[in-house]
Amino acid sequence: xxxxxxxxxxxxxxxxxxxxCEQLLDAGCDVLCVDNFFTGSRRNIEHLLTHPRFELMxxxxxxxxxxxxxxxxxxxxxxxxxxxxxxxxQTTKTSVHGAINMLGLAxxxxxxxxxASTSEVYGDPEVHPxxxxxxxxxxxxxxxxxxxxxxxxAETLFFDYWRQHRLRIKVARIFNTYGPRxxxxxxxxxxxxxxxxxxxxxxxxxxxxxxxxxxxxxxDLVDGLMRLMATKDDVTGPINMGNPDEYTILELxxxxxxxxxxxxxxxxxxxxxxxxxxRQPDIRRARENLGWQPRVPLKxxxxxxxxxxxxxxxxxxxxxxxxxxxSG
Ligand code: NAD
Ligand code: UDP
Numbered sequence: 001x002x003x004x005x006x007x008x009x010x011x012x013x014x015x016x017x018x019x020x021c022e023q024l025l026d027a028g029c030d031v032l033c034v035d036n037f038f039t040g041s042r043r044n045i046e047h048l049l050t051h052p053r054f055e056l057m058x059x060x061x062x063x064x065x066x067x068x069x070x071x072x073x074x075x076x077x078x079x080x081x082x083x084x085x086x087x088x089x090q091t092t093k094t095s096v097h098g099a100i101n102m103l104g105l106a107x108x109x110x111x112x113x114x115x116a117s118t119s120e121v122y123g124d125p126e127v128h129p130x131x132x133x134x135x136x137x138x139x140x141x142x143x144x145x146x147x148x149x150x151x152x153x154a155e156t157l158f159f160d161y162w163r164q165h166r167l168r169i170k171v172a173r174i175f176n177t178y179g180p181r182x183x184x185x186x187x188x189x190x191x192x193x194x195x196x197x198x199x200x201x202x203x204x205x206x207x208x209x210x211x212x213x214x215x216x217x218x219x220d221l222v223d224g225l226m227r228l229m230a231t232k233d234d235v236t237g238p239i240n241m242g243n244p245d246e247y248t249i250l251e252l253x254x255x256x257x258x259x260x261x262x263x264x265x266x267x268x269x270x271x272x273x274x275x276x277x278x279r280q281p282d283i284r285r286a287r288e289n290l291g292w293q294p295r296v297p298l299k300x301x302x303x304x305x306x307x308x309x310x311x312x313x314x315x316x317x318x319x320x321x322x323x324x325x326x327s328g
Contacts, residue, residue: 002318003030003031003192004028004029004030004053005030005069005070005071006029006030006032006068006069006070007029007030007031007032007069007070007071007072007073008032008067008069008071008072008073008105008111009021009031009032009033009034009073009075010034010035010061010072010073010074010098010102011034011040011070011073011074011075011076011077011116011122012031012033012034012035012040012045012056012075013035013037013040013041013044013045014032014035014039014040014044014076014079015040015044015079015177015179015181015182015183015218016079016116016174016177016218016221016222017033017035017040017044017073017075018040018044018045018048018073018181019179019181019219019222020044020073020075020222020225020226021033021048021236023050023055023222023223024226025048025051025053025054025228027149027226028053029053029071030053030055031048031053031055031167032055032057032067032069033048033055033056033057033063034057034058034059034061034076035056035058035059035076036056036058036059036061036076037058038059038078038083039078039079039080039083039183039186039296042056044181044260048114048187049239052072054166055243061074061076061094061097061098061099061101061102062090062093062094062098062101062319063101064101064104064105065101065102065105066105067103067105067109068109069109069185070109070111070112071112071113071114071229072102072105072106072111072112072113072114073112073114073116073138073225073229074098074099074102074113074114074115074116074154075116075286076094076098076214076215077091077094077095077098077116077150077151078091078094078147078194079118079147080183080186081143081144081147081187081188081272082186082187083186083187084146084147085143085144085146085147085181085207088113088143088146089146090210091146091147091150092146092149092150092153092304094149094150095147095150095152095153095154096157097151097153098154099115099153099154099157099158100157102208103157103158103161103167105166106161106167106168107161107165111168112168112169112170112229113158113167113168113169113170114169114170114171114225114226114228114229115154115155115158115169115170115172116172117151117154117155117172117173117174117238118119118147118148118151118173118174118175119173119174119175119176119242119279119281120138120144120147120148120151120241121136121138121148121151121152121155121173122137122138122173122275122276122278122279123136123137123138123139123274124137124138124234124274124275125137125276125279126141126279128278128280128283129244129246129280129281130279130280130282131240131284131285132173132238132239132282132285135206136152138152138266139244139274142273142274143273143274144273144274144328145274146298155171155238155262158171158314159171159236162236163210169235169236169237170228170229170235170236170237170240171236171237171238171239172224172225172228172237172238172239173214173237173238173239173240173241173281174216174221174241174242175213175240175241175242175243175279175280175281176188176189176190176213176214176215176216176242176279177215177216177217177218177221177242178190178191178215178216178217178218178301178305179217179218179301179304179305179308180218180304180305180308181218181308182305184307184309184312184313184318184321184322185219185321185322186220189213189249189274190215190252190256190305191303191309192204193252193253193256194256194260194302194305194306194309195215195262195309195313195322197256197257197260197262197264197306198260198262198309198310198313199308199319199322200207200262200263200264201264202264202265202266202267203253203256203257203264203265203266203267204267204268204269205248205249205250205253205266205267205268205269205276206249206268206269206270206271206272206275207268207270207271208268209248209249209250209252209253209266209268210249210250211249211271211275211276211277211278212246212247212248212249212278212280213246213247213249213279214243214244214245214246214281215243215245215247215252215298215301216241216242216243216294217240217296217300217301217304219296220243220294220295220296221241221294223242223244224286224290224292225241227290227291228246228289228290229239229294231264231289231290232255235289239285239286239287239289239290240281240282240283240286240322241281241283241286241287241292242280242281242283242294243281243294243298244280244281244283244294245297245298246278246280247298250266253266255298255299255302256302256306259299259303259306260306264272279325292324295314
């Protein structure tokens with residue numbers, strides 16, 4: 001008889017997924033990590049491969065999956081604009097077909113299922129801070145739409161499976177998250193700025209830098225996801241998960257320069273299409289339903305991320321892969 005909780009993490013070899021796999025193992029679960037390595041890597045989970053309760057499966061969630069599990073965390077999806085815009089049709093397929101396949105699996109084995117949704121469902125928000133009742137302001141035909149609309153459709157599927165098939169669902173709307181194992185080359189603002197600062201290259205601010213974001217450290221986020229999964233069946237979400245401390249991108253650049261002791265200069269580049277002007281989660285629901293709130297302040301999290309990238313950049317192959325790209 002099987003006593004441990006068997007947990008499937010799709011996208012488990014990615015940035016957030018690898019931290020989640022670690023925490024689930026620490027909590028005593030059996031973990032099945034499924035990933036097609038589109039943006040994730042074996043390096044992120046190498047240290048888990050010999051763990052007796054960890055299993056890795058190479059699989060694309062746009063195809064059906066037949067496994068026996070008790071809980072599913074559905075994280076599979078490229079998350080940075082550079083990556084999700086590289087093959088936008090595949091991005092939408094991953095969100096939509098991936099959700100259908102994982103919901104079908106959850107239905108067959110009666111598993112609880114959590115969707116890693118995103119603040120992007122609010123688009124370029126006209127309401128500030130964003131609370132879950134806000135329906136969003138999303139361009140359906142722009143460059144970010146493959147990601148935003150794919151994630152919105154996935155939420156629709158989750159709630160229809162809940163209404164129609166009484167599936168136990170949990171939907172987390174994740175705001176910008178950062179931490180060790182972010183991809184050095186994926187163009188997200190924290191990895192870009194930290195790499196640029198450490199290599200003493202120019203810090204590239206898109207636009208004038210007065211757009212805002214709120215950054216959550218990955219350990220806080222993973223704690224929130226696991227708390228959400230553990231809630232009673234009537235808690236479906238959607239629940240915002242992020243750190244309400246809001247910074248302009250210019251402020252962020254200055255904090256990273258200060259914290260890393262870099263001599264990099266700030267330069268300005270054109271603002272990408274549909275770049276949201278401001279973003280800050282209203283986390284009252286998470287506080288009330290999960291007793292959750294972020295604990296790691298930005299400066300403390302940045303110290304850990306800077307140490308991680310310092311270490312990574314000692315590898316010549318990583319430095320070579322960064323030569324001449326957007327980080328330069
Ligand atoms: P990531 O790119 O590091 O991880 C995504 C993982 O999914 C990768 O390992 C990738 O290889 C895998 N993947 C992609 N397509 C797949 C497919 N078709 N089949 C199987 N695996 C596939 O990104 P992340 O930052 O760790 O994000 C994880 C999840 O959280 C994503 O669903 C993302 O949309 C969501 N999210 C992240 C953030 C953030 O700030 N990092 C914010 C909001 C939402
Ligand atoms: N950004 C920037 N310079 C960079 C990378 C990003 O100024 O080198 C800006 C980007 O235009 C956006 C913000 O930082 O306004 C956050 O970008 P990211 O891609 O990390 O996340 P998202 O836009 O998806 O929230």
